[in-house]
Amino acid sequence: MNRKFGTIILDTAFRYLVPFILVFGMYVLMHGEYSPGGGFQAGALFGIAVVLGRLIQGEEAMLNISGNTAIILAGIGTFIYGFIGVLTMLFNGNFLEYGAFPLNMAEADRHALGILGIEIGVTICVMATIIAIFDALTRREEW
Amino acid sequence: MTRLLTFLAIGLMSLMLFITTSGLPMLFDPNSPAATHVSPRYIEKSREETGSPNFVTAVLADYRGYDTLGETTVIFTAGIAAVLLLRAARKHSDCLPGGDEE
């Protein structure tokens, strides 16, 4: 769907809808520890926000991530996850041992911080992968 | 013929599966091994050990966080696999060099 097919109605609806989707995605990401939710769901929400924009406004959507950027982002997102594990290894812990962070806070809080970090990585990866697959599926002109 | 044999194998396998369900613990049994061996630790301690009141998140992101790294990698793999197949194919002979061009 690189061509724009939106009408003014779709366009306006999209403008009102996307901020709420993004805020809700943020909420699911941050609140994932306390209720059902977390990185995967938040990533899906962010991804859908971008895909909606691509569907309605085509290639020149205001909230757009190109396919190539998405591939790189997907790698970086998962890399963040792995890198947090490597960080704990540098601080003399085992891989992904969040308690090893040399921060002046309670053990449980350090774990919560680590969980938040990896959830952010997961979110970026899922969002970018959804966009990349969508981009690959809808790109016809190369054929 | 091969199909018939395969169906026979599937039939035999189903039969065996049905007969051996009696070895499984009873449904929803609070005293089953799955409920008493490893999981109590997650329910009792995850709040103080990981700071997460959601036990599933605690298991997913902390106790078995390494599995989740693998899981995220699976998503990444699927993403780049789809892009390789759909976008990065060559225009004329869509294969890696050395593959079977037609």
Place this chain on the structure above:
Amino acid sequence: MREQLPALIIIVPLLAALAAPLIAYLSTRLLRIVIIGAILVSHLSALGTLLRVLAEGPWHYRFGGWLPPWGIEYVIDPLSGSMAVLISFISLVVAIYSGPFFKADTWLRKGIFYALYALLTTGLLGMVVTGDVFNLYVFLEISSLAAYALIASGGHKATVAAFRYLLIGTVGASFYLLGIGYLYAITGSLNMADLVHRLQPLMDSPAVLTAVVMLVVGMGIKMALFPMHGWLPDAYTYAPPPATAFISGVMTKVSAYVLFRFFFFVLGAMNGPVPAALTVVGWAAAVGIIIGSVMAIAQTDFRRMLAYSSVAQIGYIALGLAIGNTFALIGAVLHILNHAVMKSCLFLVAGGVKWKTGEHTIEKYAELSRRMPLTMGAFLIAALSMVGLPPTAGFFSKWYLVLGAMEAWMWPYIVVIILSSLLNAVYFFRVIEHVYMKKAEPKATEENGGGRELPVAMLVPIVLLGVGILVIGVLNEPIVTQILQYALPGGGR
């Protein structure tokens, strides 16, 4: 960082794979260096781990610092350590080899290919060193997905082959997961060491029977054990050469290793339904050896011949497991090692010939000994080793298998091994005859013509593996007494 070595085996190639698209975008030359460097680091970590394990006994690495039944642990004993060394070595060699195939590609293709390749390596290594049955499933899926994509990138027929492999492979993985589910239902644990204790009193439960059947079917599909080998010939034939060399070399063996791990370390070879399952596996393997060899004779495409020969060779490994005494197990593990090196070498040669002449059929191999002498020398060694002639590695694994079969009084198995060696000789000497004796037609096709031999990046891996076969053959005595002996159940310290 020395305490972190087991984690580095997996983490370094994984992180390299994740960063691959970004690095490829910046510089494709850098990408190749990073990927090869990462696999090299992984190989060195595996070597270091194996040396320490041989000196001090099994090494447990706890992810996140959680104690085993609750967290995930890696257990490296001599068996998994030597498998990790083998996998990372083959991966390293094939990664060096793959360079000339991607000269003219865009950054996207290069980045994705190397990312998938490193992910395949990561997945296989993860399956080998893990001590947690569910973690094994996750890495099984990583390696499978990467393998599907790599196979599918070989052209139109490869797409169909990959789709079939995907369907069948996912069935295998689902069977494996349901088998784990049964084990989890009756024990409540996912840790292998914990399962050993908790399964002992339960071995006669019908649920264990189901779990064993599930594991045999699931891993049997993944390792292409005889009646479930349908996906293999097409997948190996149409995949791009660097991918085939690696996949054929180690992927099926890792599944064989998983079966070995479950039967002999987790469940115990003498308990409950395991001996019956092993008998079934043994007969399936015996039939598979004969049928695979006969089918290989009928092929005209060199790669397809090698693919069917793989079905037969997997049969040897399964046969060794089925006989189950010390000699046979040494034979099986040694054959995993030998066959990985031999088959990778042969597929590298096939890819090299394709790269040079654009041909795959055996007839077109005529007179290649003059045009690429070193490559064909390596091919000759690998072929003789597949047949099982004494100074090469292939002889010794078969020798141990025959010794094991004799000790267990399994005469039919001995007949099968000898008969299949004869069949191997038939189809390999056909190729050798073409290479060394037949006259080529005057108009020989040259795709990447010019010089006499392949480029150095392709030649070095081929020769390295060819020499490796001889080295393993000559050094098989120390390999068995210093390493493999401790790798068997009860042999470790």
Place this chain on the structure above:
Amino acid sequence: MQELFSQYFIYWLILILFMIGPFGMIYKKNLVKKLMAMNVMQVAVIIFFLVLGQKTGGTLPIEMHGLAGVENYINPLPHALMLTAIVVSLSTTGVALALLILIQRRYGTLEEDEMLRRMNQ
């Protein structure tokens, strides 16, 4: 008999669902239907694990005020495992669909017989 039926009924349903997978993959000739059979099989395994996690008298595995003790919460481990399995199943389906698009573009059909005929031409 009644007892047995009520105790193991759900397991039987799951196993029927599970065996539909291989059966459908062999019996159906359309590649998309084969893929759907594969998905049914994966879902069966997921449900199997989730059933193992259930407990009579247990509630959601999220800590609530004034509710302590192991027996009050269902087992969180299968849920965490199955989140992974769901993602794996989704990824496999994604790759399979990409392959199907390629097959459709090349051969113009997703019926297996027709495709094999065109492949061997």
